[in-house]
Amino acid sequence: RKEVEQDPGPFNVPEGATVAFNCTYSNSASQSFFWYRQDCRKEPKLLMSVYSSGNEDGRFTAQLNRASQYISLLIRDSKLSDSATYLCVVKSRQAGTALIFGKGTTLSVSS
């Protein structure tokens, strides 16, 4: 089983739609969780960290389910500028270990 799995998409949605991405991780020792955004041919940029209680940043909501080893990202009122690839990222509890990146889910928002 891959360490971090995401549906690659693409997800094609109209402006204003709500879209949700899911991610599963295999290492139960994972401790930190993030969503990154990567535009075409650019570097990944941190979108938000994911906290145990769930957290929201404007139109973006992240949820974590440790029991099911599942992370989600919800985008409300999609904008054209949200078109990108969204990377699910986890880190194990062990200090000194690096982040594990999923392959990403591609979102295309159209007018």
Place this chain on the structure above:
Amino acid sequence: DGGITQSPKYLFRKEGQNVTLSCEQNLNHDAMYWYRQDPGQGLRLIYYSQIVNDFQKGDIAEGYSVSREKKESFPLTVTSAQKNPTAFYLCASSIGTGTSFAEQYFGPGTRLTVT
């Protein structure tokens, strides 16, 4: 203006040549990382360094070498032993490697093409 810089943005080399990619950060971060990304693939870790004069191999270190003589700098050398060097190379840094400081920030990347 704090950040991570990588140079050059595009690099072309002939097969058999070693090439060094630059990565500099002025964020005062202790940890630095090198990843490669191939089309349609996730990021794969090449090397990382938690502190000056120390570094560890990642998942795909074969054919690569690094040094960390200064906190700000973590150059990556792609040697002729790397069988498929053409890729998008990304450098990142974080405050540390503990769970409290795990967020990584990336440079703009270097696209290396070897023919």
